[in-house]
Amino acid sequence: MEDFVESEESTSEQIKIGKAQGDTVQKALDEMMKIADQGSEVESGDYLIAYVIEDSEGLYTFEDEELLWEEPEEENKHLEICIRDKFTKRFIPYLNVQITLTNKETEKITEKNLPFIWHPWLYHYGANIEIEPGTYTLEIYAEAAEFSRHDEENGKIMTESIEAKFEIEIP
Numbered sequence: 001m002e003d004f005v006e007s008e009e010s011t012s013e014q015i016k017i018g019k020a021q022g023d024t025v026q027k028a029l030d031e032m033m034k035i036a037d038q039g040s041e042v043e044s045g046d047y048l049i050a051y052v053i054e055d056s057e058g059l060y061t062f063e064d065e066e067l068l069w070e071e072p073e074e075e076n077k078h079l080e081i082c083i084r085d086k087f088t089k090r091f092i093p094y095l096n097v098q099i100t101l102t103n104k105e106t107e108k109i110t111e112k113n114l115p116f117i118w119h120p121w122l123y124h125y126g127a128n129i130e131i132e133p134g135t136y137t138l139e140i141y142a143e144a145a146e147f148s149r150h151d152e153e154n155g156k157i158m159t160e161s162i163e164a165k166f167e168i169e170i171p
Contacts, residue, residue, distance in 0.1 A: 045160045076131065101129070
């Protein structure tokens with residue numbers, strides 16, 4: 001599919017509304033990349049997959065029915081992954097995002113599941129990580145989302161698993 005088409009579920013105006021939502025997510029991702037240490041995005045199938053690395057940061061976690069603030073302990077970086085559909089550029093929720101970081105010099109491998117993180121202006125999957133300076137391969141993987149999709153004409157999308165690979169340098 002090249003782009004969404006008008007259908008019984010989606011008028012051209014409604015498709016424009018969905019794309020406007022994606023344009024807003026794009027602006028937020030662009031801003032996040034500007035203030036981060038590094039980041040990049042690739043297109044893969046029906047997806048846009050981006051990563052951002054910045055200094056580690058405190059996060060609220062939910063424990064015993066209460067939000068608790070936690071500062072990073074040994075983690076020195078915060079890794080963020082933003083996965084979007086390439087047609088509207090909107091964020092894709094409900095994914096089980098897994099990353100593998102392989103240090104090219106030491107061959108040390110770090111594997112981690114990245115939970116969904118609410119952020120005031122950019123939803124993403126992420127976690128604080130401990131990472132030493134060096135050159136790394138970052139691999140991102142998630143199964144296709146299992147949520148239902150509206151629209152017989154446009155809804156048969158995002159059926160493949162999500163994969164991306166980046167070469168990164170941690171100073």
